Amino acid sequence: MTTRWLAPEEQRAWRAYLAATLLVEDALDRHLQQEAGMPHLYYSILSRLSEEPERRLRMTDLAERLKITRSRLTYAVTRLEKDGLVLREGCPSDRRGSMAALTDAGMTVVERTAPGHVENVRATLFDHLAPEQVRQLEEIFTGVARALQSGAEAPGAPEDVPWRRRSPKPSCS
Template identity: 70%
Template sequence: MTTRWLTPEEQRAWRAYLAASTLLEDALDRQLQQEAGMPHLYYAVLAVLSDAPDRRMRMTDLAEHAKITRSRLTYVVTRLEKDGAIRRENCQWDKRGSIAALTDEGLALLERLAPGHVEAVRKAVFDHLTPEQVGQFEEICSAIAAAIEGEGAQENAPDDLPWRRRSCSSGQ
C-alpha cells in the first residue's frame, strides 16, 4: 500500500490544528487549575452529569460522553467523589455497573466555575471567529468526530474508541 502523504495545504492545516488544540486544552486546564485546582476533564465530567436526567449517568455512558477510557473515568470520579462533587450509586438494572451522580455540592461547584470557564472558552475560541466560522467550526469538528466514531462502530473494525477499550476493569 502506498502512503498517502499530506499535501502542503493539509500539512499546514494539521499543524495549525495541533497547535490550536494543544494550546486550547492548556489554557482551559490553567484557568480551572487556578480557579478550582482541577483539570478541564474534571469540569467536563461535572458538566455532562449536570445535563443528564436527575444528574445521574451510568459510568459506561459517562465515559462515552466524555470520550475517555473507563479506567480514566474511574480515576476522575474517585477524585471528584473525595471532593464531594460526585456520588457513586449501584446500578439497579445491572449489578455489574455503577452510576455517577452529581451532588448538590458538585452542582454548586460547577455553577461557581461556569462563568470563568465560559469566559476562557470565549476568549480562546469564539472571540476570534465570525458567526460563519463558528458554524464551519462545528461542522468540521462534528465531521471528524463522526468519522472516528464511525470507524469504531463498523463490523470487523477494531473497537478502539476510548470508552469501549477492553483494557479496563469490567465493574463500570
C-alpha cells in the same frame, strides 16, 4: 503503494491544528485548575452530570459521551468522590453497573465555575472566530467525530474519493 504525503495546504492545516488544539487545552486546563482546582476533563464530568435530569449517569454512558476510557473515568470519579463532588451509587436495574451522581457540593462548584469557564472558552476560541467559522468548525468536527466513533476510520472506498492528493513533500509531525 507510494506514500501520499500531505500537500502543502494540508501540512499547514495540520500544523495549525496541532498547535491550536494544544494551546486551547492548555488554556482551559490552566484556567480551571485556578478556578476550580481541577483539570478540564474533571470539570467536564461535573458539567455533564449537571445536565442530566437526575444529575446522574452510568459510568459507561459518561465515558462514552466524553470520549474517554472507562479506566480514565474511574480514576477521575474516584478523586471527585473524595472531594465530595460526586457520589457513586449502584445501578438498580443492572447490578454490575455503577452510577455517578453529582452531589449538591458538586452542583455548587459547577454553578460557581461555569460563568468564568464560558468566558474563558470565548476568550480562548470563539473570540477569534467569525460567525461563519463557527459553522465551519461545527461541520468539520461533527463529521470527524462521527467518523471516528463508530470504529471505521475512513469513509467509503478511499479510492473513490476524487479530491485526494498525491503530492510530494515528506514529514508531518
